[in-house]
């Protein structure tokens with residue numbers, strides 16, 4: 001097995017529902033090498049988000065496992081950042097503070113306050129949000145919210161992988 005890769009091995013995901021168990025995924029295998037770009041395409045409800053939630057560590061698979069560089073992952077981690085479909089920004093925080101929240105979580109103790117500020121501003125600049133970085137989510141458009149989510153995911157870049 002190559003060292004730098006994400007591997008889903010024989011993933012099964014069953015959800016308990018009022019009408020019994022619902023099987024959302026069965027025997028899903030997927031291997032993505034470092035640097036490889038992969039699109040998961042399928043009809044609505046086929047299980048794309050469920051796969052991504054498993055990779056993000058937000059769900060635990062009913063069977064099979066998710067391996068990152070050979071190690072099983074069962075919880076969220078900065079090396080598997082997600083841009084959420086519904087943006088998931090804290091509504092009472094500015095765009096800057098939303099990115100800062102994630103950056104502090106990942107880099108506390110490793111980056112100085114000044115470095116963190118520069119890193120947050122750099123990532124907001126990448127998505128052209130410099131002018132609006134002190135606005136709150138309800139003061140910006142849907143596309144701008146998504147761009148803040150992208151900046152947040154990029155800003156969590158971890159050096160371990």
Ligand SMILES: Nc1ncnc2c1ncn2[C@@H]1O[C@H](COP(=O)(O)OP(=O)(O)O)[C@@H](O)[C@H]1O
Pocket residue numbers: 015016017022024042043044045046047048049050051
């Ligand atoms: N928490 C849940 N409880 C029960 N069923 C779920 C849950 N999450 C997803 N599902 C079901 O699993 C299937 C796959 O959902 P999802 O991964 O969100 O699809 P996609 O992202 O491809 O549109 C759908 O039929 C959905 O209704």
Ligand SMILES: [Mg+2]
Pocket residue numbers: 048049050
């Ligand atoms: Mg989806």
